[in-house]
Amino acid sequence: MRVSTAYSHYLGANAITEQQANSHKTQLQLSSGKRILTPSDDPVASAISISMDKTIAQIEQYEKNIQVAKSRLQQEETVLDGATNILQRVRELTVRGLNDTLSPSERQGVAAEIYELKDQMLAIANTRDGSGDFLFSGNKSQTQSFTETPPGTFNWQGDQGQRFIEIGQGRQVATDDSGFEVFYKIPDGAGGFQSVFQTVLDTADNLNIDAPQQTDLVKLDAALQNVVTVRSTVGSRLNAIDSQQEVNATQKLDTQVSLSELRDLDYAEAISELNIQLAGLQAAQQSYIKVQGLSLFDFI
Amino acid sequence: MADLLGISTSGLLSNQRALTTAGHNIANVNTEGYSRQRVIMSTRTPSPSGAGYYGNGVHITSVDRIFNQFNMDQVNTYTTTTSELDIYHSLASQVDNMLANPEAGLSPVVQDFFGAVQGVADDPASIPARQVLISNGEALVDRFGYLDQRLEDLSEQVNGEISFLVDEVNSVAAQIAKINERILLASGAGTGAAPNDLLDQRDLLITRLAENISVTTTVQDDGQLNVFIGNGQPLVVANSAASLSVTRNQFNPGQSEITFSGSAGTSIITDSLTGGKLSGVVDFNKNMLEPARNALGRLAIGIADSFNQQHQLGQDLNGVLGGNFFADPTSTIPEAFASINNSGTGVMAAVITDIGALQVSDYQLNYDGANYTLTRLSDNTATVFAGLPIDVTATDGFTISLSAGAVNAGDSFLIRPTYQGASGIDMALSNPAEVAAAAPIIAQAGFANIGNSTISAGYVDSATQPPVDVNLQQPVTITFTGPGTFDVVGVGTGNPVGVAYTPGANISYNGWVMQIDGAPAAGDTFTVGPNTDGVGDNRNALSLADLENQNILIGGTANFQATYGQVIAEVGVKTHQAEVNLNAQSILLEQSIAVHTSVSGVNLDEEAANLIKYQQAYQASGQVVAIANQLFQDLLFAMR
Numbered sequence: 001m002r003v004s005t006a007y008s009h010y011l012g013a014n015a016i017t018e019q020q021a022n023s024h025k026t027q028l029q030l031s032s033g034k035r036i037l038t039p040s041d042d043p044v045a046s047a048i049s050i051s052m053d054k055t056i057a058q059i060e061q062y063e064k065n066i067q068v069a070k071s072r073l074q075q076e077e078t079v080l081d082g083a084t085n086i087l088q089r090v091r092e093l094t095v096r097g098l099n100d101t102l103s104p105s106e107r108q109g110v111a112a113e114i115y116e117l118k119d120q121m122l123a124i125a126n127t128r129d130g131s132g133d134f135l136f137s138g139n140k141s142q143t144q145s146f147t148e149t150p151p152g153t154f155n156w157q158g159d160q161g162q163r164f165i166e167i168g169q170g171r172q173v174a175t176d177d178s179g180f181e182v183f184y185k186i187p188d189g190a191g192g193f194q195s196v197f198q199t200v201l202d203t204a205d206n207l208n209i210d211a212p213q214q215t216d217l218v219k220l221d222a223a224l225q226n227v228v229t230v231r232s233t234v235g236s237r238l239n240a241i242d243s244q245q246e247v248n249a250t251q252k253l254d255t256q257v258s259l260s261e262l263r264d265l266d267y268a269e270a271i272s273e274l275n276i277q278l279a280g281l282q283a284a285q286q287s288y289i290k291v292q293g294l295s296l297f298d299f300i
Numbered sequence: 301m302a303d304l305l306g307i308s309t310s311g312l313l314s315n316q317r318a319l320t321t322a323g324h325n326i327a328n329v330n331t332e333g334y335s336r337q338r339v340i341m342s343t344r345t346p347s348p349s350g351a352g353y354y355g356n357g358v359h360i361t362s363v364d365r366i367f368n369q370f371n372m373d374q375v376n377t378y379t380t381t382t383s384e385l386d387i388y389h390s391l392a393s394q395v396d397n398m399l400a401n402p403e404a405g406l407s408p409v410v411q412d413f414f415g416a417v418q419g420v421a422d423d424p425a426s427i428p429a430r431q432v433l434i435s436n437g438e439a440l441v442d443r444f445g446y447l448d449q450r451l452e453d454l455s456e457q458v459n460g461e462i463s464f465l466v467d468e469v470n471s472v473a474a475q476i477a478k479i480n481e482r483i484l485l486a487s488g489a490g491t492g493a494a495p496n497d498l499l500d501q502r503d504l505l506i507t508r509l510a511e512n513i514s515v516t517t518t519v520q521d522d523g524q525l526n527v528f529i530g531n532g533q534p535l536v537v538a539n540s541a542a543s544l545s546v547t548r549n550q551f552n553p554g555q556s557e558i559t560f561s562g563s564a565g566t567s568i569i570t571d572s573l574t575g576g577k578l579s580g581v582v583d584f585n586k587n588m589l590e591p592a593r594n595a596l597g598r599l600a601i602g603i604a605d606s607f608n609q610q611h612q613l614g615q616d617l618n619g620v621l622g623g624n625f626f627a628d629p630t631s632t633i634p635e636a637f638a639s640i641n642n643s644g645t646g647v648m649a650a651v652i653t654d655i656g657a658l659q660v661s662d663y664q665l666n667y668d669g670a671n672y673t674l675t676r677l678s679d680n681t682a683t684v685f686a687g688l689p690i691d692v693t694a695t696d697g698f699t700i701s702l703s704a705g706a707v708n709a710g711d712s713f714l715i716r717p718t719y720q721g722a723s724g725i726d727m728a729l730s731n732p733a734e735v736a737a738a739a740p741i742i743a744q745a746g747f748a749n750i751g752n753s754t755i756s757a758g759y760v761d762s763a764t765q766p767p768v769d770v771n772l773q774q775p776v777t778i779t780f781t782g783p784g785t786f787d788v789v790g791v792g793t794g795n796p797v798g799v800a801y802t803p804g805a806n807i808s809y810n811g812w813v814m815q816i817d818g819a820p821a822a823g824d825t826f827t828v829g830p831n832t833d834g835v836g837d838n839r840n841a842l843s844l845a846d847l848e849n850q851n852i853l854i855g856g857t858a859n860f861q862a863t864y865g866q867v868i869a870e871v872g873v874k875t876h877q878a879e880v881n882l883n884a885q886s887i888l889l890e891q892s893i894a895v896h897t898s899v900s901g902v903n904l905d906e907e908a909a910n911l912i913k914y915q916q917a918y919q920a921s922g923q924v925v926a927i928a929n930q931l932f933q934d935l936l937f938a939m940r
Binding site for chain 2: 172
């Protein structure tokens with residue numbers, strides 16, 4: 001087939017520009033580290049990688065949520081430890097006070113200490129967290145949990161709400177307990193219920209008038225048992241959060257690996273591709289010069 | 301009698317002409333559209349004599365243009381398809397690149413927005429956390445606006461391109477008409493011979509025209525060329541050219557239509573263009589740009605409306621029921637255009653009623669005097685309705701009603717439910733305290749309950765609300781009369797007695813739902829009431845955060861990120877398709893050019909060989925002249 005001069009130039013130049021364009025694209029891939037530069041390079045992979053990005057971002061959010069949850073529960077744990085210590089001390093004193101060998105004035109001394117402990121108990125039940133929210137008021141986090149108004153009458157001002165926080169896909173954990181459950185509704189041993197503050201106050205009052213009651217000890221034990229039980233649920237919730245943290249980390253890593261396989265460049269492959277293209281470019285350029293250099297006019 | 305001088309002179313002159321032509325070919329080796337020329341020599345009429353016929357030398361009978369019309373037609377055909385795909389691909393790549401950018405695309409802002417919702421769920425009473433949410437909402441709105449603006453820029457570019465190409469077509473058509481006239485004159489002025497160089501120029505103009513629009517040509521007997529476009533509209537007839545122009549679409553003033561003005565009147569030919577850049581640009585606009593804007597709009601509407609719906613089921617820091625977080629898109633976004641050809645005064649209004657059923661499409665509404673026909677333009681499905689209002693909630697997610705004026709027979713309207721979604725999305729809320737993170741009700745157990753039971757905190761049923769039940773926050777007391785039955789007392793409940801109790805089953809009145817589990821004893825009470833002072837409650841914030849995971853859009857099959865992924869994939873697939881087609885057509889074009897130039901193109905080496913050939917012939921003829929002269933000299937000498 002006859003080839004016109006203009007067309008033969010065009011073929012040569014075109015081959016060069018094509019190789020240049022190809023090697024340019026490979027260059028872009030290498031410098032960005034991405035196999036997919038635009039969605040048209042791989043539309044399906046682009047769509048899938050959006051979903052994977054979302055999964056990773058959500059897991060990172062869960063990680064943040066977990067920090068918040070742990071911090072709240074750890075604070076609650078500390079407070080409940082303190083409450084346990086106070087109640088154990090009250091129990092100790094009550095046992096001592098029940099001892100028949102004590103004189104009325106000695107009993108009054110014991111009562112005095114128990115009155116102090118009652119105030120401590122009230123204060124600890126009204127603990128606020130770093131943001132100023134009351135830990136035990138349920139949803140009414142800016143309303144004081146318990147008041148003693150008038151003195152000797154204990155009022156519960158919170159509600160029974162619990163704040164759940166999302167720590168994983170479809171997994172929520174309660175990050176607090178309502179003071180209603182922890183301090184307020186304690187079985188009184190006679191089929192009814194009485195707050196722990198009332199129990200402690202009654203114990204102190206009875207010792208003060210030299211008429212200690214065995215039933216006070218029973219109620220104190222019930223209160224202590226209640227706090228300990230809640231404390232252990234807090235502990236198991238913290239454990240659950242820890243294992244969810246590991247689950248999240250594993251899922252995140254797996255997704256990142258998949259995403260990388262989908263989206264990131266295989267450097268070895270790309271570099272050898274670039275070498276081939278550069279060799280092709282060089283060949284195109286040299287052959288162009290050689291072919292165009294041959295002309296009959298050189299010999300006329 | 302044959303005369304040696306005359307014969308040798310004819311040889312000289314003919315070969316000189318041939319050399320000139322070879323020189324002309326060499327000079328024009330790089331001229332675009334040039335077809336090489338070749339002189340055709342033939343013998344002069346021989347003279348008879350007693351001994352037979354004596355030749356009389358050579359003369360040039362014609363200068364031929366080496367040209368094959370079929371090859372040229374092939375080149376034009378592939379030029380048309382390649383130019384169409386080239387401009388389509390180039391425009392499509394712009395959309396492709398824009399959506400792909402991971403920082404400038406939509407995904408990160410959607411991610412950050414829902415992250416901020418989680419931030420409020422982690423600390424609901426915190427004003428800073430709520431402020432962060434509002435800021436992220438504004439960022440989301442801004443990003444949608446930015447993407448839409450870029451697409452709007454492309455839309456303007458499309459209109460500009462159409463206008464420019466129409467001008468080009470008109471200019472080339474006028475030039476073809478002029479050159480037809482010159483060819484006619486030149487053919488007449490010569491001895492009916494074809495004016496080769498003018499023909500080359502005309503063919504070049506045809507190829508230029510073919511880049512912009514698909515053409516068919518016919519040659520008249522007098523050599524003038526007629527050009528037809530589209531459905532057979534005559535663009536050039538002999539020496540007169542018709543013209544194209546651009547007008548506005550009958551519905552949408554921002555959309556261009558291409559019209560053809562000829563002797564038969566003016567007609568719109570936008571949809572009957574079959575190739576070339578004009579067709580590529582129109583195709584890009586209709587099949588990629590507008591659907592992309594509709595798809596983005598649908599996503600924006602989906603996020604705004606679903607977020608608003610859940611937000612209204614919550615309670616803010618001041619104890620007030622949640623309002624709109626985003627500006628309500630359902631009535632402000634949909635557009636309805638009346639055709640400029642309408643004789644009636646009717647103004648239509650559309651309202652979005654189900655975001656899950658929204659399609660990526662515009663709609664045309666026609667009234668024939670008796671019935672309304674609604675056509676979904678993406679797949680041309682038409683449905684007939686007897687009258688207004690029209691409710692296509694189930695299939696397409698919106699309703700249409702007449703908002704003003706009256707409709708006459710023959711009137712038509714264009715309805716665009718989602719097109720302005722991305723540009724129209726906006727924040728409605730700016731006060732952090734108004735973020736409705738809490739639930740408006742709370743369920744609690746009585747202090748004196750002695751049974752071993754639990755109660756869930758309760759939630760607002762989103763299936764039937766908003767608007768919320770008027771009695772949602774009315775205090776309701778549930779009293780157990782036995783282990784398996786309870787009575788209900790509260791405004792709006794109807795105060796039923798003896799309701800059967802199933803542990804863990806949903807109990808629902810006044811729009812709330814909660815569960816009691818375990819074994820309540822007779823006399824145990826449970827209350828559901830307003831969530832007063834519940835500033836630490838995050839239940840609605842958790843529900844808002846969960847919207848990200850729910851399959852709300854596309855008939856309930858895709859969440860927000862997946863929907864965006866689909867938009868990207870569609871654009872990517874179409875762009876990739878255009879690239880593949882472009883490569884294929886480019887190869888065909890190259891091959892057709894190869895065939896055409898192998899026949900018509902100048903080869904310098906060939907011309908160099910021809911130069912030598914004609915030069916040798918010239919020299920030989922010159923030698924003959926010298927011999928003829930010598931003979932004459934000899935004769936004169938003999939006469940002395």
